[in-house]
Amino acid sequence: MNDLNYLQRQFKEFYNENKTKIPKVNSFKQREFGFIPWDQQIRMIRHIGYSKFDQLLIELTNNGPRHVYASGSLYSKPEIQNMEHKDYLGCDFIVDIDVDHFYTPCKNEHDFWYCKECGKNGNGMVEKCPDCGKSKLKKLTWICEKCLNIAKREIMKINDFLLNDFNIDIENIRIAFSGHRGYHLKVEDADLRSLSSDERREIVDYLTGENISFEILGLREIGGNVFGLSKQTLGWSQKIISKIEEILNMPNLAIESLLSNKNVYNLSLKFIENLVNYKDQLLSTIRKDENNNWTLVSSNLNMWYKFLEAIVKEIGIKLDAPVSIDIHRLIRYPGSLHGSTGFKVQEILVDELDLFNPLDEQTEKLDPIVFLSKVQTIQKLEITEPIVPATIIKGETYGPYKIGEKIEVPHHIAIFLLCKGVAKSI
Amino acid sequence: MSNIFDIIKRYPWLPSKDKYYNRAKSNVNEEGTLNQEIEADDSFGDAADFIKEIFSSDEIDILRAKTLNIFLAAFDNIETIPEGIEDDLNIDLYIILRILLYVLDNKSISNRVANLYSKATYNQLNKENDFILDFIYKDLDYKILYEAQPTIYKKKTVKDLQEIHSTNFKISYIDYIKLASKLKDEYRKLINNALLGGYVYLRPENLNRLIQEHVRTKILSEKDRNLANIKILKEKLLKISSFKEIFDEITTLWEKKKDEFKTRLDIEFEKEKGSRKLFPPCVQEILSKAKEGRNLIHTERLYILWFLNALNYSEEEIIDVFSTLPDFDREKTTYQVKYAIKKGYIPYSCKSLKSYDLCLANQDKLKICVEGYYSKMQEEQKFISNPVQYVRVRQYRESKEEKNTKKQFQEENE
Numbered sequence: 001m002n003d004l005n006y007l008q009r010q011f012k013e014f015y016n017e018n019k020t021k022i023p024k025v026n027s028f029k030q031r032e033f034g035f036i037p038w039d040q041q042i043r044m045i046r047h048i049g050y051s052k053f054d055q056l057l058i059e060l061t062n063n064g065p066r067h068v069y070a071s072g073s074l075y076s077k078p079e080i081q082n083m084e085h086k087d088y089l090g091c092d093f094i095v096d097i098d099v100d101h102f103y104t105p106c107k108n109e110h111d112f113w114y115c116k117e118c119g120k121n122g123n124g125m126v127e128k129c130p131d132c133g134k135s136k137l138k139k140l141t142w143i144c145e146k147c148l149n150i151a152k153r154e155i156m157k158i159n160d161f162l163l164n165d166f167n168i169d170i171e172n173i174r175i176a177f178s179g180h181r182g183y184h185l186k187v188e189d190a191d192l193r194s195l196s197s198d199e200r201r202e203i204v205d206y207l208t209g210e211n212i213s214f215e216i217l218g219l220r221e222i223g224g225n226v227f228g229l230s231k232q233t234l235g236w237s238q239k240i241i242s243k244i245e246e247i248l249n250m251p252n253l254a255i256e257s258l259l260s261n262k263n264v265y266n267l268s269l270k271f272i273e274n275l276v277n278y279k280d281q282l283l284s285t286i287r288k289d290e291n292n293n294w295t296l297v298s299s300n301l302n303m304w305y306k307f308l309e310a311i312v313k314e315i316g317i318k319l320d321a322p323v324s325i326d327i328h329r330l331i332r333y334p335g336s337l338h339g340s341t342g343f344k345v346q347e348i349l350v351d352e353l354d355l356f357n358p359l360d361e362q363t364e365k366l367d368p369i370v371f372l373s374k375v376q377t378i379q380k381l382e383i384t385e386p387i388v389p390a391t392i393i394k395g396e397t398y399g400p401y402k403i404g405e406k407i408e409v410p411h412h413i414a415i416f417l418l419c420k421g422v423a424k425s426i
Numbered sequence: 427m428s429n430i431f432d433i434i435k436r437y438p439w440l441p442s443k444d445k446y447y448n449r450a451k452s453n454v455n456e457e458g459t460l461n462q463e464i465e466a467d468d469s470f471g472d473a474a475d476f477i478k479e480i481f482s483s484d485e486i487d488i489l490r491a492k493t494l495n496i497f498l499a500a501f502d503n504i505e506t507i508p509e510g511i512e513d514d515l516n517i518d519l520y521i522i523l524r525i526l527l528y529v530l531d532n533k534s535i536s537n538r539v540a541n542l543y544s545k546a547t548y549n550q551l552n553k554e555n556d557f558i559l560d561f562i563y564k565d566l567d568y569k570i571l572y573e574a575q576p577t578i579y580k581k582k583t584v585k586d587l588q589e590i591h592s593t594n595f596k597i598s599y600i601d602y603i604k605l606a607s608k609l610k611d612e613y614r615k616l617i618n619n620a621l622l623g624g625y626v627y628l629r630p631e632n633l634n635r636l637i638q639e640h641v642r643t644k645i646l647s648e649k650d651r652n653l654a655n656i657k658i659l660k661e662k663l664l665k666i667s668s669f670k671e672i673f674d675e676i677t678t679l680w681e682k683k684k685d686e687f688k689t690r691l692d693i694e695f696e697k698e699k700g701s702r703k704l705f706p707p708c709v710q711e712i713l714s715k716a717k718e719g720r721n722l723i724h725t726e727r728l729y730i731l732w733f734l735n736a737l738n739y740s741e742e743e744i745i746d747v748f749s750t751l752p753d754f755d756r757e758k759t760t761y762q763v764k765y766a767i768k769k770g771y772i773p774y775s776c777k778s779l780k781s782y783d784l785c786l787a788n789q790d791k792l793k794i795c796v797e798g799y800y801s802k803m804q805e806e807q808k809f810i811s812n813p814v815q816y817v818r819v820r821q822y823r824e825s826k827e828e829k830n831t832k833k834q835f836q837e838e839n840e
Contacts, residue, residue, distance in 0.1 A: 133806060164622070164623070165621050165622060165623075165624075166599060166621070166624055167623045167624030167625075168624075191598075191600040192600070194600070195600070195603065195604075198607055198783055199603045199604060199607050201607075201783065202603045202606075202607050202615065202616045202617075203603070203616065205615060205616065205617045205781075206616045206617045206621070209617070210617070210781065211612070211615055211617060211618075211781050212617050212618065213612055213613075213615075213618050216612065216613055216618040217582075217618065218580075218581070218582030218583065220582075220583070222583070222584075222585060227582070227583035229582075230580075230581035230582060232578055232579075232580070232581045232590075233579065233580045233581055233582070233620060234579045234580070234620035234621065234622045234627060235617075235619060235620045235621045235622065236617060236618075237580075289581070290588065291583055291588060292583060293583075
């Protein structure tokens with residue numbers, strides 16, 4: 001409990017010192033706010049509305065909540081408890097990228113699980129215990145530059161989708177590092193706000209590649225020949241063709257290694273071999289775009305389906321679909337602190353994304369690591385979890401640690417480990 | 427180009443109708459009279475005055491015949507409106523239809539008429555040139571743009587030939603989604619269409635299919651349906667004897683026809699195939715829609731066909747399920763059912779049903795859809811992955827209950 005009090009004091013102090021830097025979200029008065037306090041008995045306090053921005057700042061500085069949220073939706077009466085009586089006015093379109101929801105190779109290095117049912121443990125990303133099949137797992141998930149870069153790559157796909165295809169005004173796009181394992185994107189556009197959940201699903205499918213029909217796009221088998229997609233077909237067909245061209249332009253060894261990767265393409269050796277052998281001919285067919293006869297590589301339509309499905313997975317944005325479809329979700333308030341890391345939910349402009357590096361950011365105003373003390377203060381902690389993976393922040397590596405280990409770490413690492421709940425102060 | 431009034435005569439559901447149509451006492455527009463003004467105290471003045479005036483005019487005999495023809499065609503599942511919908515009286519006819527449907531307050535009739543009328547509209551729209559279509563789309567306030575230079579938006583190979591699709595029209599993705607997502611059709615999913623710069627490129631016939639849906643929804647508009655208001659309006663209108671005559675005639679016709687459509691859905695199917703009550707909620711919902719004579723979207727039709735086929739229902743039994751649909755055509759349906767049976771298509775998986783937005787797992791009172799069932803053989807909780815599996819679980823539970831009841835009965839009697 002002392003550590004939680006300590007963290008709350010730290011959060012309050014941060015909000016006090018940075019009051020003027022907390023951004024005021026658009027349509028502030030029409031948003032619903034929610035907080036998760038440090039008291040673990042209380043899950044979430046929501047249905048709060050503020051008529052003045054100062055009221056939010058008072059809440060932050062007085063209570064230093066563990067997590068702070070605001071709705072993507074706008075309401076006439078956000079403070080009403082009953083959702084039906086809030087007088088819903090529309091909802092921003094939200095994209096949530098969270099590496100928790102998709103595979104990254106680095107998870108084998110820093111994510112651990114323990115089966116409460118049979119005692120089996122291991123590392124990497126699993127949904128169920130591979131031994132007993134039960135899903136009662138205790139998980140310890142970590143972050144590293146690699147997985148955050150993968151999350152960033154996903155959010156950067158908006159250039160192709162939201163800007164090119166949907167022609168969304170860049171001024172209406174708000175992006176933020178979530179303060180933990182991903183990014184949030186919010187589109188504040190009057191037309192998009194009017195869409196229902198069902199209608200939002202159509203956009204989600206477009207962004208992810210779900211429910212694509214290669215047959216409708218033109219892939220078909222006629223008389224033993226396979227005819228492929230055309231680069232003149234606007235939308236997804238063009239994206240797929242560009243990706244195929246990108247792959248075919250790679251060196252043969254790179255193609256073989258990519259397409260045989262079990263976690264991505266996992267194609268048969270025969271298909272890969274043919275693709276490599278006939279890559280120039282296929283490239284020429286695609287570029288000419290006359291009849292798109294792809295039979296030379298394979299006349300097996302199923303193999304092409306498998307190849308194209310893997311390409312679609314590569315191209316599509318790995319977003320958390322329910323967040324985009326749900327019109328009553330609360331999302332982290334920009335500029336607030338994430339209670340599971342102590343990092344700031346950092347707003348970033350689209351053109352700042354490329355260079356943004358949350359764990360080692362060079363531009364001070366974009367740095368989410370806010371507890372970095374100018375004077376090197378060391379704190380003593382004891383590790384309380386069986387294994388704590390290595391943490392690399394600001395170019396320094398801390399850990400890995402084992403249970404019972406007593407460590408001395410700088411202030412920002414201490415806050416991080418305490419927030420993650422893997423250590424206690426001594 | 428036809429003048430605007432000519433266009434409105436062909437398409438009286440256009441918003442411009444209220445600007446150009448000036449029948450005395452009849453600033454009746456379906457939005458105004460049937461939806462908004464209806465809430466006022468003496469709210470039905472306009473509709474009643476309109477009916478009074480039109481039913482005492484010289485045209486009433488023709489209008490009356492035309493109205494009845496539409497209802498007859500709708501009841502007989504004819505897919506076109508006799509005499510078309512393009513003559514001078516079409517605006518009055520449309521208003522009469524809307525008023526009649528409102529006071530008849532019968533979902534099955536409304537669905538049939540809405541389907542027929544919207545389909546006729548679609549056929550009519552497909553005969554129009556680009557300039558008229560451009561006027562219609564703009565009048566509806568959809569963001570549909572016409573470009574002088576056509577854009578090639580799709581290319582595919584069909585029988586060794588390149589099929590090139592080009593169009594002068596594009597629709598904003600927001601309007602596209604709002605119109606197309608209701609159709610829940612794979613071909614109309616945004617992902618399978620040509621999207622660029624915020625617009626979906628479509629040929630006029632594809633846009634017209636979306637407008638057909640707009641018209642159908644407009645005729646069915648139930649957003650302000652209020653039983654008390656319907657009653658008041660009905661009482662007022664039925665005092666007009668010539669209106670009462672046509673109202674009674676339609677009601678009598680429907681009573682006669684209704685028996686012909688009487689669905690066999692309620693017939694308990696043979697036990698081994700699983701009776702209707704054992705079907706998952708997604709199937710129940712579609713069957714209820716069919717029973718009410720509501721139109722089913724393409725994916726719903728395929729799903730029901732494949733589902734019943736997987737449960738070994740006969741060709742005739744499956745065709746009968748579709749016989750209540752507003753656009754039922756026995757010949758076409760028979761061909762499609764035969765083809766599906768021959769090909770042995772299997773029903774959509776639960777995952778696909780979710781993606782088509784047809785899954786109603788949360789309405790399953792027994793929670794089998796959400797929680798699955800416990801498999802004693804494999805000693806674990808199993809989840810339902812397809813609707814036929816749901817039926818099997820229900821059948822198993824039913825037979826177990828039956829056995830238990832028998833056992834209990836025997837024990838009590840021993």
